[in-house]
Amino acid sequence: MDAISACGTRALSVIGFIGSVFSPWYAWSGRRDPANHCCINVATYGPGGRFTMTDRGRAALRTDDGALSVGPSEMRWVDGKLVITVNEWGALPMVTPVRGTITLTPQAITRVELPLTPDGAHVWRPFAPVATVDVALEATGWQWQGHGYFDANFGTRALEQNFDFWTWGRFPVTDGATCFYDATRVDGTRLAQAVHFDHAGQAIEITPPPLQRVNPSLWRVHRETRGDAGCAPRQVMNMLDAPFYSRSMVRTVLDGEATIGVHEALDLRRFRAPLLKPMLAVRVPRRAGWQFQD
Template sequence: MNALPALPDSPGAYRWFYADVTAGEYSAVFIFMVGSLFSPRYSARVKRGALPLEHCAVNFALYHRGVSRRWVLSEYPQASVLRQGRELRIGRSRLEYAPDGTVRMEVDERCAPLGKAVRARLVLEPQVPAAEELQLVPGLPHFWRALAPRAKARLDVLSEDVSVEGIGYHDGNHGAELLGARLPRWHWARVHGPEETVVDYHLPDGVAPLRVTAGVLGTKSERRPLLSEARPTSLTGWGLRVPAQLYSGNTVVGTPRLLESSPFYARVEARRDGLDVMGEVADFRRFHSPFIRWMAHFRTRVERAA
């Protein structure tokens, strides 16, 4: 993909662009959001006609040996599309799709809510084709596409004097209604192995999971049969149910480390024997409760238009 898709323009709609990188002792996540799923303001105002472009956000997180080093979540009332549709600009941060297929994400923000300046850059060189776009739940307007399931990655966090290379992953989600309205939750994980990357998307209410497999034989998308037995789960300190183990196929990679934990969202990671798993658990209906929306304000910086 060398150009941005159309941005959403109706109340409750959203589109975001996600990327992560694993590089030695470091891992990092970049997300550019139009209609931010982390925004308590968007959640509260949708019924009054709030538009996704009024609630854009940039999220960046840096981890070292599984411990959070930096967290950025900055919300802006607008975004811009530049360079003949190849660049998304939110505040001072930007996402660019180059004509040669390279993906660049640059973050120039401050830690939430009142922290130090952060400058970070991720460059992805895709090594496999993009997957086809998949509808998460039949009949519901929510879609996911693995844009660069496996990529050569370079991470530079200029404000932390970090410069490392590793394996990257990039995808995008979009939908025409607020998450939590009819799609209550999901969890997903991507597994980088020595030669192949596998991404599994687990959905609620008996919906068969999705899988993308990417490697030397290309990229394959499929809807998998439901597991005959549910895999074990555990509760976080917030009472959010997360996988008790992270898997590569049927192989246990390890007990997930909680990179981020909140009442409605968790980011998890496990590594073992050349396998690296990172994933997310989200309960959108929890997020829309007034108390949790109030708590979310303390993890966010609200910025003026750039």
């Protein structure tokens, strides 16, 4: 899930992984046991922002019909709301606690599944593309409300086996939200998907507006998104900047309406580079021995 504060000065992202696709430890293991490399990744953006992504072992994983627990953090559906309890430590160089509760309230739950490859090896599932979010973390200034979404990706192969590059964006508009998925697969074929979701959760495939360039990230990751002809999308907040990945708040124009949403660009050609994995290990510690105490 991602969320942006109503004032537009803060944002956050929470991702639950079973088989932590960006973990160097999972890659080095040969990706044979996804449950032995699980994680709840929490990143906060804005004043006092922190990044947490601890790779944990099988003993730290619990699932049931309405919950995912990884170590001391948990995602749980409660009365139609997704309640995320966070109890993590920030990665280097900001090794401080990240604790509190995040509550996402969907306006509706969709039934949409989008295969990202022809054989269905990768699937995008936008559960709640229109939602409100209440943030109550312990850090000063990290109590706010905003808008966000909740989605999931499922895959049976490593991302870099099937994709060279992709961009994704979710942009709130007056009558709901519009999402774009653009990808170049390793075989040279392309995905260009645009879906509009209304407040009732109904999904309509739309003709994608033109691709528009966005300035490269600080690591010079190529970026592009969709927008009306003649518009010039631009970054309004840098959220996460890595050698292979960019997450940011981007302003574009859709059907004449200016909108700011969360955008990501992923360069899997860079991610394949062997030297990248030791760099990632600094930010993604491995805690294989964590166990529940009850």
